[in-house]
Amino acid sequence: MSQIFKSKNEPVWLKESHQMRSNRSVQIGKQSIDQLIKNGNPITYTTIAEQSKEIDPEGKGIHPNTIRTNSELYEYYKQHSKTYKQKKNSKNTVFNHSISREDLEFSKIKPSRNPDNLRRKYMKLTKEELVQRLILAEEYIAENNTKWVTSFFESFK
The missing domain is CATH 1.10.10 (Arc Repressor Mutant, subunit A)
Known part of the structure; x- marks a missing residue:
């Protein structure tokens, strides 16, 4: 005391x-x-x-x-x-680097991720990094949809 x-x-x-x-x-x-x-x-x-x-x-x-x-x-x-x-x-800077498809492995993303942690992670990214990530995600989805449709129609032959 x-x-x-x-x-x-x-x-x-x-x-x-x-x-x-x-x-x-x-x-x-x-x-x-x-x-x-x-x-x-x-x-x-x-x-x-x-x-x-x-x-x-x-x-x-x-x-x-x-x-x-x-x-x-x-x-x-x-x-x-x-x-x-x-x-x-x-203190508030995030290292700016371009994101390539090899850096992001969308197939390894788990559906049970914590949304709060994910939001915090995305809020740290710049606008350009978010746009790049979105473009890569859309390309991945489009490719997998094409693969799924192709395999679906091949199963009926």
């Missing part, structure tokens, strides 16, 4: 100290990001932390978690980081 200490006398010096450290982190972080951009290096938490040690007069630098927790520095990081943008953009 955790207890929260509530004091009526909040120390002003603590807020001032925290604000000074926060401002120092923002300043060093922004300088590090600018230096990385100038050198053409990728903007990641690790590279910022390493660069900050070189820039910091004290040699301490900033911790990678400081970038995440300091809102002003985090916004500056998001503006300049290509890896952040890639990660953000790759």
